[in-house]
Amino acid sequence: MLNITADKIAHVIIRAREYDSGVNAWAHQGERRQHGTRTELHDFIAGLNEDEQASLVAVMWIGRDSFDAADLSEAIATARTEQTTPTEDYLMGEPRLADLLEAGMDALGISPEEAEDDLQKPV
16 A cells, blocks of 8 residues: 555656756856755655655655556565665655656556646646
């Protein structure tokens, strides 16, 4: 069972797409500092609890075909036990993060498009 909501995964997907497109990626003012979307994505993932982070990694692994959807529990357990770097750094180092998360959600029978649409509706 996933320990993260579809809305939170969709939020990561949306921000990862913005980050990958280069929106607000870097600013140069004396030293290189990260701004905007990258910082928001990094902070959002870092702010998730350990169960949510492990589930997010598991969804990405399922999307990458490292695990089958039927092995979700094993993927989550592996994400917990084999963590060697902060989850936010690990996931943001994956150049196709948004695509892999979408593929993982699809494999698990969760509609990434529906969750993304819900997040982007006007208030």
